[in-house]
Amino acid sequence: MGPTETLAQFVVDTHLRDIPSKAVEISKLVILDVLGVTLAAARQPVARILNEYLRECGAAPKAGVIGSELRTDTALAAWANGSLAFVLDFDDNIHGSTHIVPAALAIGEGNNATGATLLEAYILGRDICFRLDAALDAGRRKNQGGPTSRGWFAGGTTGSLAAAAAAGKVLGLNAQQMATAFGIAASGAGGVRRNFGTMAKALQTGNAARNGVTAAVLAQKGFSADQTILEAPMGFASALCLEGECDWDALTKDLGKFFYMEQLPPIKRFPTCTPAHRPIEGFLALRQQHGFTAEDIESVESDFHLRSLSRTDPQEAIAGPNSMPFILAIALLDGKVTLEQFTDEKIHDPRVRAAMTKVRHRPNERRPGQMEPPDRITVKLKNGAVHTIEVAERATLKTTTEIYAKYMSCATMTLSRTRAEQLGQLIDQLENVPDIAVLMTCMNGDELTID
Amino acid sequence: MGPTETLAQFVVDTHLRDIPSKAVEISKLVILDVLGVTLAAARQPVARILNEYLRECGAAPKAGVIGSELRTDTALAAWANGSLAFVLDFDDNIHGSTHIVPAALAIGEGNNATGATLLEAYILGRDICFRLDAALDAGRRKNQGGPTSRGWFAGGTTGSLAAAAAAGKVLGLNAQQMATAFGIAASGAGGVRRNFGTMAKALQTGNAARNGVTAAVLAQKGFSADQTILEAPMGFASALCLEGECDWDALTKDLGKFFYMEQLPPIKRFPTCTPAHRPIEGFLALRQQHGFTAEDIESVESDFHLRSLSRTDPQEAIAGPNSMPFILAIALLDGKVTLEQFTDEKIHDPRVRAAMTKVRHRPNERRPGQMEPPDRITVKLKNGAVHTIEVAERATLKTTTEIYAKYMSCATMTLSRTRAEQLGQLIDQLENVPDIAVLMTCMNGDELTID
Numbered sequence: 001m002g003p004t005e006t007l008a009q010f011v012v013d014t015h016l017r018d019i020p021s022k023a024v025e026i027s028k029l030v031i032l033d034v035l036g037v038t039l040a041a042a043r044q045p046v047a048r049i050l051n052e053y054l055r056e057c058g059a060a061p062k063a064g065v066i067g068s069e070l071r072t073d074t075a076l077a078a079w080a081n082g083s084l085a086f087v088l089d090f091d092d093n094i095h096g097s098t099h100i101v102p103a104a105l106a107i108g109e110g111n112n113a114t115g116a117t118l119l120e121a122y123i124l125g126r127d128i129c130f131r132l133d134a135a136l137d138a139g140r141r142k143n144q145g146g147p148t149s150r151g152w153f154a155g156g157t158t159g160s161l162a163a164a165a166a167a168g169k170v171l172g173l174n175a176q177q178m179a180t181a182f183g184i185a186a187s188g189a190g191g192v193r194r195n196f197g198t199m200a201k202a203l204q205t206g207n208a209a210r211n212g213v214t215a216a217v218l219a220q221k222g223f224s225a226d227q228t229i230l231e232a233p234m235g236f237a238s239a240l241c242l243e244g245e246c247d248w249d250a251l252t253k254d255l256g257k258f259f260y261m262e263q264l265p266p267i268k269r270f271p272t273c274t275p276a277h278r279p280i281e282g283f284l285a286l287r288q289q290h291g292f293t294a295e296d297i298e299s300v301e302s303d304f305h306l307r308s309l310s311r312t313d314p315q316e317a318i319a320g321p322n323s324m325p326f327i328l329a330i331a332l333l334d335g336k337v338t339l340e341q342f343t344d345e346k347i348h349d350p351r352v353r354a355a356m357t358k359v360r361h362r363p364n365e366r367r368p369g370q371m372e373p374p375d376r377i378t379v380k381l382k383n384g385a386v387h388t389i390e391v392a393e394r395a396t397l398k399t400t401t402e403i404y405a406k407y408m409s410c411a412t413m414t415l416s417r418t419r420a421e422q423l424g425q426l427i428d429q430l431e432n433v434p435d436i437a438v439l440m441t442c443m444n445g446d447e448l449t450i451d
Numbered sequence: 452m453g454p455t456e457t458l459a460q461f462v463v464d465t466h467l468r469d470i471p472s473k474a475v476e477i478s479k480l481v482i483l484d485v486l487g488v489t490l491a492a493a494r495q496p497v498a499r500i501l502n503e504y505l506r507e508c509g510a511a512p513k514a515g516v517i518g519s520e521l522r523t524d525t526a527l528a529a530w531a532n533g534s535l536a537f538v539l540d541f542d543d544n545i546h547g548s549t550h551i552v553p554a555a556l557a558i559g560e561g562n563n564a565t566g567a568t569l570l571e572a573y574i575l576g577r578d579i580c581f582r583l584d585a586a587l588d589a590g591r592r593k594n595q596g597g598p599t600s601r602g603w604f605a606g607g608t609t610g611s612l613a614a615a616a617a618a619g620k621v622l623g624l625n626a627q628q629m630a631t632a633f634g635i636a637a638s639g640a641g642g643v644r645r646n647f648g649t650m651a652k653a654l655q656t657g658n659a660a661r662n663g664v665t666a667a668v669l670a671q672k673g674f675s676a677d678q679t680i681l682e683a684p685m686g687f688a689s690a691l692c693l694e695g696e697c698d699w700d701a702l703t704k705d706l707g708k709f710f711y712m713e714q715l716p717p718i719k720r721f722p723t724c725t726p727a728h729r730p731i732e733g734f735l736a737l738r739q740q741h742g743f744t745a746e747d748i749e750s751v752e753s754d755f756h757l758r759s760l761s762r763t764d765p766q767e768a769i770a771g772p773n774s775m776p777f778i779l780a781i782a783l784l785d786g787k788v789t790l791e792q793f794t795d796e797k798i799h800d801p802r803v804r805a806a807m808t809k810v811r812h813r814p815n816e817r818r819p820g821q822m823e824p825p826d827r828i829t830v831k832l833k834n835g836a837v838h839t840i841e842v843a844e845r846a847t848l849k850t851t852t853e854i855y856a857k858y859m860s861c862a863t864m865t866l867s868r869t870r871a872e873q874l875g876q877l878i879d880q881l882e883n884v885p886d887i888a889v890l891m892t893c894m895n896g897d898e899l900t901i902d
Contacts, residue, residue: 049672053665057524060509073508151690156638187607187651188658190641194686200638200676203669207639214504218654221500224767225651234758235645239602242693307685316675 003251004230007128008178010255011165016120016431023261024431027123029403032427033267034085034097035066036410039420039443040339041087042067043413046199046318050080050206063106064444067414071444075213078106078163082209086155086202088339089321090271090410093396095155096162099208100125103163107170107213108436115426115433117170123261125166125212130260131251132158132230136240138247141371147240148193156191156204157240163212171216176227183225184215186236196273197311197322266396267403271339272321275305278391279324282377283331286387292379294333294355301378302328303364312361317344329355339410415442454586454702455681458579459629461706462616467571467882474712475882478574480854483878484718485536485548486517487861490871490894491790492538493518494864497650497769501531501657514557515895518865522895526664529557529614533660537606537653539790540772541722541861544847546606547613550659551576554614558621558664559887566877566884568621574712576617576663581711582702583609583681587691589698592822598691599644607642607655608691614663622667627678634676635666637687647724648762648773717847718854722790723772726756729842730775733828734782737838743830745784745806752829753779754815763812768795780806790861866893 001009016024041047047067054065054072061071065080072080081102085091091098104121107113113121133154139146148154164185168178188211191204219225229235230251237246270280279302286292304312304324311319311326320326320342330341332355346352364373374392381387397403404424411420423442426433433439452460467475492498498518505516505523512522516531523531532553536542542549555572558564564572584605590597599605615636619629639662642655670676680686681702688697721731730753737743755763755775762770762777771777771793781792783806797803815824825843832838848854855875862871874893877884884890 046674049669049674052672053669056511057526058511059524060507073510075508147690150693151685151687157641160641183646183649184651184654187642187646187655188639190608190611191638192680192686192690194677194680194683194689195634195638196685198634198675198677199669200635200674203635203674203676204638218500218504218650221503223497223500223651223654224649224769225654226645226649229643229645232645232761234602234647234761235643236602238645239598239643242601310683310685318675 002228002231003248004179004182004228005175006252006255007131007165008182009175011124011128011169012173012175012178014124014256016116018256019120019123019259020262023123023259024119026264027119027126027261028427028430029400030092030097030261030265030267031101031122031430032407032424033403034091034101035423035427035443036407037088037090038066038081038085039414040090040410041084044087044318045316046087046202047084049199050083054080062110064109064440066443069445074106074110075210075217077109078102078213079206079210081106083202083206086205087318088271088342089273090268090339092265092267093274094130094265095205096126096129096159096265098155098205099159099163099212100129100166102209103212104166104170105436105439106209107167107216109440111170112435112437113170115430115436118436119430121166121169123259124169125162127260128165129158129162132161134250135247136237138250139241139245145242146245151192151194152240153191153193153195153204156208157189159205159208160185160189160211161236163209164215167212167216168219171220173216173219177219179227180223180225181215181219183227183229184218184223185211186229187225189236193308194310196308197314197319199318264398266394267398267406269395269397270337271342272327272337273308274394275308276321276324276327277394278375279303279377280327280331280337281395282375282389282391283328283379284335286377286379286389287335290387292381296381296383297332297358298380298382299358299360300328300332301360301362303375304361314347317342317347320347325356325359326352328359332358339413453679453682454699455630455633455679456626457703457706458582458616459633460626462575462579462620463624463626463629465575465707467567469707470571470574470710471713474574474710475570477715478570478577478712479878479881480851481543481548481712481716481718482552482573482881483858483875484854485542485552486874486878486894487858488539488541489517489532489536490865491541491861492535495538495769496767497538497653498535500650501534505531513561515560515891517894520896525557525561526661526668529553529664530657530661532557534653534657537656538769539722539793540724541719541790543716543718544725545581545716546656547577547580547610547716549606549656550610550614550663551580551617553660554663555617555621556887556890557660558618558667560891562621563886563888564621566881566887569887570881572617572620574710575620576613578711579616580609580613583612585701586698587688589701590692590696596693597696602643602645603691604642604644604646604655607659608640610656610659611636611640611662612687614660615666616663618663618667619670622671624667624670628670630678631674631676632666632670634678634680635669635674636662637680638676640687644759645761647759648765648770650769715849717845718849718857720846720848721788722793723778723788724759725845726759727772727775727778728845729826730754730828731778731782731788732846733826733840733842734779734830735786737828737830737840738786741838743832747832747834748783748809749831749833750809750811751779751783752811752813754826755812765798768793768798771798776807776810777803779810783809790864
């Protein structure tokens with residue numbers, strides 16, 4: 001049995017009862033986190049454009065668009081919600097929920113799935129996601145090779161197959177249909193990192209969610225595709241990876257014995273692309289230690305991590321999370337980096353623009369054999385003092401309390417506190433929810449006003 | 452001005468009056484050819500599944516699905532028609548019309564575009580398509596490197612951007628919006644050659660057509676994307692190509708001075724993937740020269756061209772055009788290779804299966820410095836005779852009469868002869884058609900019965 005078939009069979013044969021309760025508990029937290037992030041994004045300009053587009057499509061109202069009154073076809077709902085989930089770059093920093101949750105949610109809502117089915121589909125989809133990335137992007141860890149290092153965005157590429165796994169699980173596909181769904185999903189898998197810092201970034205996870213839903217539905221209807229798409233010549237790995245770049249063992253190692261969701265993925269503390277997190281922490285720590293203010297500062301030096309954070313001159317709010325000058329400028333002015341600061345007003349605020357000129361790029365020196373050197377932040381003050389800090393670890397949210405607090409602050413940007421709490425309770429009890437349509441009742445409809 | 456912006460500006464600034472009349476005349480023939488092929492495909496199983504799917508989506512009826520009574524949203528119509536256009540692998544063998552025509556047609560129908568606009572959009576989209584492939588797949592011609600040689604399918608990758616160019620031209624985007632549309636289209640560009648010989652193959656051009664339409668519409672609505680997506684680090688070429696693999700000059704060389712549609716692309720004579728054409732010709736020539744029949748034959752040897760024709764054991768009709776054993780078996784039994792032979796019955800016919808066992812793979816030997824060696828076909832007869840032929844050129848359809856005859860034989864598989872002739876006349880006069888909705892009147896509706 002080849003890898004594609006092995007993974008397909010695994011997804012089909014595995015049920016919630018086979019999954020460790022730790023994975024279930026962690027998954028509920030991560031789903032809560034991404035729903036909060038999606039709800040917050042529903043107030044962004046990208047949501048207005050997508051909703052206008054969906055209204056013009058005029059599809060049958062089968063599944064809700066999060067944070068609006070819109071209902072549309074399942075594939076389009078997955079597309080919209082999958083896009084919204086990644087608008088803010090505030091989902092867990094391994095990325096996966098942004099396409100897997102919307103795919104499973106849309107097709108689940110359209111098919112009266114239970115909360116247990118949603119959880120099962122999410123955990124399996126996410127397991128496939130981790131495995132595909134571990135295998136196909138192995139070169140990145142080894143020597144900064146691999147598709148992601150060349151520009152492919154895993155959220156759109158492997159993400160399409162992971163979303164298909166989740167959607168296919170909700171639909172109850174058999175192994176042959178599931179392998180076919182992987183093949184169909186590969187026909188639309190794509191997306192590049194250069195779109196980071198634009199609306200199209202988010203569209204890439206939206207496309208993955210839609211690809212997954214469409215693939216699962218078409219496979220169920222008897223549509224055909226190559227059932228060995230991962231390993232076959234001219235297939236998915238062949239196209240994405242160079243000779244010898246794949247780690248095929250990683251694809252199936254401890255399959256069903258260990259579930260990736262047994263480990264909490266890093267839950268973001270800051271609403272920015274991950275490479276910005278350590279510089280933010282470093283700068284805020286220096287600021288606290290030395291008590292300087294914006295006026296005191298001559299310059300701030302940091303690695304801009306230009307591969308992911310290429311928007312050095314952001315012109316719209318959505319570019320903010322991918323712009324180190326902007327991020328450090330708001331940290332410098334406001335002493336914090338929070339969702340509320342990522343606005344078009346702030347991006348064009350002359351004070352922010354002036355602060356951005358103080359932020360300078362100094363690439364991290366990579367030492368031999370070192371995968372990811374610590375970030376080094378240097379603040380030079382007008383009085384001649386120079387403060388430097390190195391940050392090697394990223395502080396992420398780890399406790400239920402922290403994650404719930406982030407969720408509430410995000411969700412209440414769109415929902416009333418009551419609705420947000422209701423949704424939180426439903427996710428906390430997700431395995432007992434008889435029909436997940438009730439989740440969408442909290443997130444979609446005409447009563448989405450803040451208390 | 453970078454390459455992305457240069458191409459965007461070119462598409463925006465160029466009008467039908469700037470395009471040589473030869474390109475217009477040739478384009479009308481090629482559009483006619485692909486519409487015929489699409490109409491023939493509307494009677495294939497893949498059309499039934501897609502139509503069922505579209506009915507469930509229930510989108511607003513803005514554009515027609517070719518060969519059915521269905522009307523749906525413009526992006527979905529582009530998706531369906533773009534898929535149907537490539538089901539049969541009978542479009543011109545450079546591939547491009549399969550996604551560009553459906554994208555321009557759907558968005559044109561939804562916006563009451565003229566025939567002149569459709570032609571303009573097609574010629575420009577196709578020019579972009581040729582240029583992207585010349586630049587990004589240059590490695591293939593040099594040394595069998597490049598994205599296509601690794602498994603990417605240009606119809607889905609560069610095809611998405613070409614479809615965006617055509618759709619964006621119909622919508623009248625400005626240069627900034629057009630460059631954005633390229634960025635948005637890149638967010639969904641994908642597809643792999645391994646899906647050839649399955650329904651998902653066709654979905655890949657459908658996805659490209661949909662990507663193009665969605666990208667153009669979203670760009671018009673103010674959606675943002677990277678506007679340097681071709682050349683930027685972590686962008687489209689970076690992801691698809693290896694270091695030094697691109698031929699950047701090819702992208703813009705003689706831009707606006709020479710239009711690729713001034714040259715007739717190879718119009719297929721046989722409804723199979725291109726690498727099968729020379730073996731078919733060689734076998735039919737030997738058969739004619741020596742007058743042998745199926746019973747006389749001990750074996751037929753040919754290169755199977757397994758990179759494109761990997762379906763050695765086809766199980767559904769759609770695999771036929773990508774299966775050299777099947778193709779040569781029907782040539783052997785029937786003395787011809789025509790659309791009517793590619794059926795599920797024929798695929799499972801015991802006589803065909805028996806003939807397939809006589810067809811053997813012998814790879815072509817590639818000589819140093821030779822891009823594409825001639826195909827060599829060897830027929831061994833039971834009486835001991837051995838006949839061999841080498842075919843270096845592919846015979847394609849070149850005259851208007853030949854192309855029109857192919858069109859009529861394809862189109863009348865779905866349309867009445869009268870309707871097919873009507874459509875033919877409209878395409879012949881395309882630059883004078885005031886509203887292209889009239890084209891769809893011929894191809895969509897409840898009167899699609901054969902005389």
